[in-house]
Amino acid sequence: VTIMKFNQQLEQLLKTLSQFTDAEGELLKQNVKHSAEKFDPELIKLLLNDPDSKAHFFDEIDTATIFNYRKFIDYIDDKNFLLDSYTKFSNKVGLTISNKHMKQINEVVVSFPFKDCVLEGGQSKDDEKCKEIFFNEVLAKDEINRLLDKKVITNARKYTQDGASDEVDFKRDENGLIKDNLIIKGNNLLALHTLKSNFAGKVKLIYIDPPYNTGNDSFNYNDNFNHSTWLTFMKNRLEVARDLLSEDGVIFVQCDDNEQAYLKVLMDEIFERDNFVNNIIWHKKNVVQNDAKYFNENHDHILVFCKIKTHWKPNLLKRTKEMDARYSNPDNDPKGKWTSVALQAKSGTKDNVYKIEFPNGVEWSPVEGTYPRLNKQSLQLAYDENRLWFGKTGTNIPRLKKYLNEVKKGLISNTIFANESSGSTQQGKEELKKILKQNIFSTPKPENFLQRIIHIATKKGDLVLDYHLGSGTTCAVAHKMGRQYIGIEQMDYIEDIAVKRMQKVIGTTVKKDGELLESLDFDSGGISKSVDWQGGGEFIYFELDKYNQKYIDKLNAIKQGHGTAKTIEQLYDEITKHAFLNYDVESEKLLASKKDFEKLSLANQLEFLFSILNKNQLYKNLAEIDDKDLTVDEKTKHLNNDFYHE
Ligand SMILES: C[S@@+](CC[C@H](N)C(=O)[O-])C[C@H]1O[C@@H](n2cnc3c(N)ncnc32)[C@H](O)[C@@H]1O
Structure with a gap:
């Protein structure tokens, strides 16, 4: 067969499997490649049974027939194979699609699909939405030059018992260290790098509870957010987290069996084996789930590492x-x-x-x-x-x-955190529901669990950081225990969940005819009784100022079904005119090719727009704050001067 003919033949063959085609019957290359990487038996059978494909992609060694998956993937990636409308279109507008493989370029993971799915906790595995395409890009070194520069911060508000005010000044101690509690909205990788100039070497305790990469229903990440991507995602953040820790600081990272062993090895590499303290087991649920297939999994792991182990001394627990x-x-x-x-x-x-x-x-x-x-x-x-x-x-x-x-005077903590002293996942949910009056977050941790960790690792006034803030448990508990804290969360729900919760922790002054009444309306649940919490205190909220991220949010919204063909076409114009595009994309060609764009399937349209956005410019860089294109107002500039102390 000639190459052309074989190309067509292979295309037809692959299209016989429904998982490889989209609604318009076009071949989804990514899905084919993904199956090949997983040595999907269905794909292999299909190829084996076709003599030409067998000859192309299989090696005979003795009596064995071996699938040469590299050869297959290279073939699929080759631009001569399947000049699909997407490839034709992107060639036309001058964009070369990189054939690089995730595994080859594991450098920095910027965007990550979990955020698309987190609110759909209960959805079933075969829900189409999460399977189609994913906006996740692993960037190579040469693409991350300015990604990690300091970012412009914006929309700052100070919350006290009198409510929110946008008059924000940062308080500093005699050494110039910011003493305010901070709640930050934005991608945590960029937020952590943004914090470095103020807080490197200043954080006493980091606690994180990242997505566990379970791939099951309650945490429905995209399949493609696979193991090595997850590890890269963790690695990028743990490296900068380590820079933020003080010499006598310690980090607690929660996970389950899906990644525990790998995370331990990764952390050994970043923090060094000698600084490993323990793997704590949290007995997280008391109910027996008798329909579990193999075991009723009722514990989580919390890996504890010090910056320098000999410098760390855990506090004793109170005697009962x-x-x-x-x-x-x-x-x-x-x-x-x-x-x-x-x-x-x-x-x-x-x-x-x-x-x-x-x-x-x-x-x-x-x-x-x-x-x-x-x-x-x-x-x-x-x-x-x-x-x-x-x-x-x-x-x-x-x-x-x-x-x-x-x-x-006290007790050394056990490595097992029992239900009685450290709560359960169920308790975490009930506590949050009591504060927010509704069930809107699926994985809050209980307050006494965090109390135990914060008690062991810090004293009053010490700085605590959680860059997977979620419902804000860490900050709520740190606040009630008189610790300074920083919390980071990228999802829009930060305002409805974590910020609301923190406002309730602080409480409001109840006034009558301008007179302060005795009672303050503050959160009396969780650990409030055990620390005699009486309300009060304050925190500052701010956001990393979005640039291209704004468009990614819009693409995500359309991907999740909140949008129409009209919106995607408008978005095409908007992105062409206003977004910061990759250097190899020419906007004139884009504008001239709109008709071709309109012919693509929605999945391809989304994928394309995502791919042309420059990922160095997801958020506005501080270095370019005066650039007219960034449209940063004077008040925001003042805020940035104050924060960065420049
Ligand atoms: C398991 S939850 C944390 C729950 C938290 N411990 C609590 O008690 O509520 C993980 C959180 O990390 C957030 N997250 C994941 N990736 C992030 C990223 N790149 N930047 C900021 N937040 C992220 C998710 O949106 C989610 O809210």
Whole structure:
């Protein structure tokens, strides 16, 4: 067969599988490539049964026939194969499509499909929306030059008990360090880099609860947001997170079994093995899910790493009332409450065994097979100091007193965080529902779980960072515990969930005829009672100023079904005229080719517009704040001067 003929033949063959075609019957190359990468049996069978394809893409070694998937993918990627309307169109407007493979260019993951799906927690796996195409781009080094530069911040508001105000000044201590609590809306990678100039080496605790990459229904990411992309996504952020940690700082990263082992290895690489502390297990649910296929998975992992392990010292947990209740003072000992332990121990050496007669006439020696806990002299001394207890009668076998005021002031935490002390996922949901009066976030963590971590890792006034803020649990708990905090979240729901929640934590002043009434309306749930939370305090909210991200949001909206053909055509004009396009795209050619664009399938139209947007310019760069195209007003410029201290 000639090449042309084989091309057509292969195209027809691939089109016989419905997952490889779109609604208009066009071949979806990405899906074919994705199947090949996964060695999808259906695809392999299809190719094997076609003699020409078999000859092209399979190697015979002895009696085995081996699929040469690299050859297959290269073939599919080759521009001579399947000059589909998309390829024809993008060639026409001068855009060369990179054939690079994600795995070959794992450098920086910018946009990430989870955000498209997070609110659709309950949707089923085969929901079309999440499967089609995905706006996720892994960028190579040469494409990320300015991506990580400081960004323009905007829309700042200060929240206090009197409400929100857009008069914002950052408070600094004598060393110039910002002392405000911050809630930031924006992509966390860029936000973290933006924080570096103010906060490098200043953060005592980082806690994150990133998407776990489960690929199941409750966390419905796109299939294509695969394992290596997830790791790259984590790596990019953990590297800058490490720069933000103080020398005595510590990071807690939550995940489940899907990525735990890989995340551990990744973190070993970034933080170094010697700085690994523990893998904490959180017993996250109490209910038995008997319909689970293999195991009722009821725990999460929290990997703990220090910046420098020898510099970190965990705080002890408070002793419980039950523990203290084991101490009493039946003999009115002036040294206070005590409990007692036996004088003998299970291990020791025969030579140290002795017999003693105390001045009160009681004789003692360890029972056969045990050994004295103290030597004879020390035991004598204990008698003289009234540290031995001979029972109420004064004639029983003596025991050694242990005084309450001599025990460690607290407890070292176990590596297992139990339900009773650290809550459950169910409790997290109930707490959030109580605050917000509705169920609008599927994975909030319980407050006492965060309280435990913040207690172990910080003291009052220390800085806590969470760059996967979600419903804002970390900030709410840090606020109630008197810690300074920074929270980052990119989704629009930040305002309806995290910011609302924080406003409730602070509460509002209830005034009558201008007079402050005694009662303040603040959040009394979660850990409020245990820390005697009375409301008050403040925080500053701001956003990273969007540039191309604005258009990506619009593309996402259309992708999710909020839009019409008309909107996509308008968006084509808008992007051509106003967006910051890739250098290889010429806007005149774009404008002249609109008719061809209109002929593409919606999926291809979306993919195309996404691909021409320059990802270096998702948000406005601070260095270009005075550029007229960026249209930054004076008030915002002032805000940026203040924040960056320039
Ligand atoms: C599992 S949730 C965190 C829940 C949180 N611990 C709580 O108690 O509510 C993960 C959050 O990370 C956010 N997220 C994921 N990728 C992000 C990114 N690149 N930038 C900012 N936020 C991101 C998601 O939108 C989601 O809200």
